[in-house]
Structures are given as C-alpha cells and as structure tokens.
Amino acid sequence: MSIKAKNVNYTYAEGTAYEIHALKDINLEIPDGQFVGLIGHTGSGKSTLVQHLNGLVKATGGRIYFDGRDIYGENFSMKELRSKVGLVFQYPEHQLFETDVLTDVCFGPKNLGFSKEEAQKKAKEALRMVGLGEEYDARSPFELSGGQKRRVAIAGVLAMNPRVLILDEPTAGLDPKGRDEILDQIERLQKERGITVVLVSHSMEDVARYVDRIIVMNHGEVRFDGTPKEVFRHYKELEEIGLAAPQMTYLMQKLKEKGADVDTDATTVEEAAETIASWLRGQ
C-alpha cells in the first residue's frame, strides 16, 4: 500500500488577499510498512500534508497515488481510502463520546457497513492491539487515564483495519511512561502487522528512537528526507528552521569539539552509551 505524492500543491483561499501557499510541489513516496517521522515547526505544512494523504483535503495541484491508483480519479472510492489510511488527530480522546469503550471503538467499522457482530469483533481486536484487555470493554471512556483514553481513540481508527496509520502528535500531554507505552505499541503494530506508520512529532528524541525515515517540512516544502542519522547531521540547518536535533546529537558534537575522536552519529541514549563506552575503552 504505497502512497505517492506527485507535484502536490495546496493553496488556501486561492485568489483572495488571504491566499497562503501551504504545500509547494511535494514529491514523495512512502513504501509499504515504513515507519516515517514527519517533523516541522508549527505552520510548516505537516498537518496539511497528512490531511491530503487520506483525502480529507484535496490538492489544488498535482496527484496522489494510493497503491498506484490516482485518488482523484473518477472511479476511486474516497470512503475506501479513508478506511485504509487511518488518521489519528491531536488529542483524539476529545472525540470519544460513547458510554462504554467497546461501543466507541465500534463506531468506525459500523460506519463502514459492518454488522454489529463483525464491528464488535473488529473493535475487540483493535482494543487488544493497543494493550487494553477485556476488562476495559464495558468501562466508560471518561473514567480512564489520559494515556488509556488516547489508546481507545487509536483503537477506534485501528478497528477499520487501516493499512496506513497517521498519528498527529500522539504523545502530547502524556507523562513519560505513557509516552513510551503508546510509542512502543505503535512500533509493535508496524513491526508485527506491517502497518505503515506516519508519526507527526515535535519530539526529536522520540523520532530518533522509533522511525526509519524522517521527512522535514519547512514553509510547505520538503526540506530534508532521509534516515534519522542523515537528517540530524544537519542539526544547524534544523535549528534555523525552528527545529532541533535530539539531545544526544548535541552531546556527541560537544564531545568531538573537546577533541574526542568519536563518531557523532548517535541519536539515542543507547547508541551514545555504546559509542562513548568504546571511546573510553580506547577501542
């Protein structure tokens, strides 16, 4: 289920005084099963881009291909696209509304036309996928902790069996453990079920730790696109566009400035610990 954007442009309020060119000539391809991090400062166009990927917003220019098929083509079903490309918004728990967890998660598959029994089966599977056991099915979503509510909301999207899961800052406002739990869970879905994941994040540390590839947006354009190590080598340019590198990148750079002969590519604590241990041991 690859997604391909070809010369995608998007202009808000075209032809008026408030015209904003939010996406400029975006070309990218996300292959099946990849874990992608999408970063950029507020207003860089990343949310607009992800809304294009599941057809919520229609490009004012260019084409988007889902599995090789033009999503703006005549015979293309947008409804199918939206079930295949699941989008989890920021603070998705604000959208929980049912009286119990299971019914809430059933909403998506029911809307896709599944019977009550089938919808429940899918909902239960999705809840187990995010690590919520049967004991939560009958609970009110409003009695759960922040991290649990968010997992219910993610299950609501997973119950539609998406092949691609896009999450817009899924860990904002969660405590460190809650953050790790959600991201570990998402990583498991990507590794074990082969779901393609696009993670929109402001945390460079999280991105460095989990994703295969980082796409950096700035002023509606793709500024960098590569593995975390490749992208974070440009830490000075990232700072110029309102971003940063992970703490560990700065640490390795500082160490090198002080004359240490170390490879500065480590971006996570584990990698830095290994690099530094070998350096200290003179290996």
Add this chain to the structure above:
Amino acid sequence: MIRAEKLTFDYERLDEEGRVESIKRAVDHVDLQIQAGAFIAILGHNGSGKSTLAKHINAILTPTEGTLFVDGMDTKDEEKLWSIRQDAGMVFQNPDNQIIGTVVEEDVGFGPENLGVPTDEIWKRVEESLSAVGMLKYRHHSPNRLSGGQKQRVAIAGVMAMHPRCIVLDEPTAMLDPNGRASVIRTAQKLNREEGITIILITHYMEEVVEADHVFVMDDGKVVMQGTPREIFSKVEELKKLRLDVPQATLLAWELKKKGFSLPDGILNIEELVDKLCQLKRKM
C-alpha cells in the same frame, strides 16, 4: 509565598439524583512551602494530582480539608478571592483556550481592565508585559496568526499585566514545537530572575526542570519526593517507577555507570557530562 497545610481535595461523583456516588481523593494531605522568588517545578504522572494542586493556588479549587495560604491569605476566604487571583496568575496547556482578544494588546489589557486599573496605567502595563515576554512588536497583530509559543507568551503577558507575585504554568509547553518550548521556558526564567516573580512550573519535560531551585514529585495525591533537581534526578529508578523520566544527559550517565564507568550521580546537562567524560578519558 505559598503554604499548604494538610491540603486535601476530593472530587465527588454524583448520581442522577445528585447524591454522592463515589469520592476520588486527588490531593491527599499535602504539606508544602514555597518561598517568594523561587523557581519551582512539580513533576508527576497523569492523574497524580499536580494540576488539582495547582488549581488551588489561584483558588479555582478550594480544599476539601486543610488550608492553602497565598501570601498569608486563606484561599477559602471569599473576600480575598480577587486579591488571590491577582497575586497568583495561571497559564494553561492550550494557548487557544486562553486568548480572547482580537488584537494582542487588547488581550493583554483585559486582566488589568477587569481589575479597574485606570486606562493610562493599563497601556503602561500592556507595554511592560509584552516587552517582558519579548512580544512587543506583535502588539497590533491578531493572536490567531501567532505560533503556539508566541500565543503562550501572550498568555503569560496577560497574567503579567495583573502584576502578580506568582505565576503557575500548567504544562505550558505540551503543545509546542522545540522553538516554542524553549521560548516559553526562557521567558519564565527571565521573569523569575529579573522581576523576582515566583514561578511554579508543571511539566512532563524533564529537561525543563534542570534549572529549577526546587522540585516536588507527586504520586497518588501526595508529595513523594522533593529536593534540588540534582537530588531528584539522582534517583533514576525511583522516578521510572513513578512513570517519570530523567533528562537525557542524566540517563546517558546512568547507562555508562551501569557499564562500569565511574561517573557521579545526578549529572543534569550535556556540558557537565562532556566535562566529566573528558576527565575520565584522561585518567584511563
């Protein structure tokens, strides 16, 4: 500045007839004291009671049991309510929920206007507050065109214009990008150092806590740890058990210690760790 004595708060859940169905204790017999002019951080997992505690400081909530004093005023004393709210301002997580004006300077002037401050004085305060948070050049802008970090600084300016002695910031950076996060924290530190305002920062970002004077850690409605950042972050395992974390430099030092290298506990930032590593290398 702030003193809590056996402060306890229960959320009551009512059934359809309005009878109390269940009670959840959110803050449980908390004793604490915060000196005027201090920079305080409060850590704790989601649901640990830190926001409930914070809401007592400007009397959005009043204690079920126990007492909270702000500048010697009991928050249960309704006659003091407005003085307390003027003394202790609050900034919340979502910038979009706190800004009401259509022009930045009007938004900042709203607070003092409500206090009945004369017009000339309001404009003076608006200018002072906006320049204190580095947003003076945006005074004629519309708030909805600002970035998240800029909006939070306008919200802080709105509180500053009331001339508070204390500002409580409840996860002010949770929704911001790295630049926005840094600008809000720098602003809070500047107000603390230059204007002597007491800052109480609630956050899930451990790096933001490193420069605080004192840290309180909450769990299950109680203060379970307190001390300087160095004392607190020396206890990596205890913090992890409380669903918390330590700054990345602290974590790296801890990982290296586990590999057998001798480094001190509670290293707080990159500069410190790099120095210690270079010393260690020379000895090896």
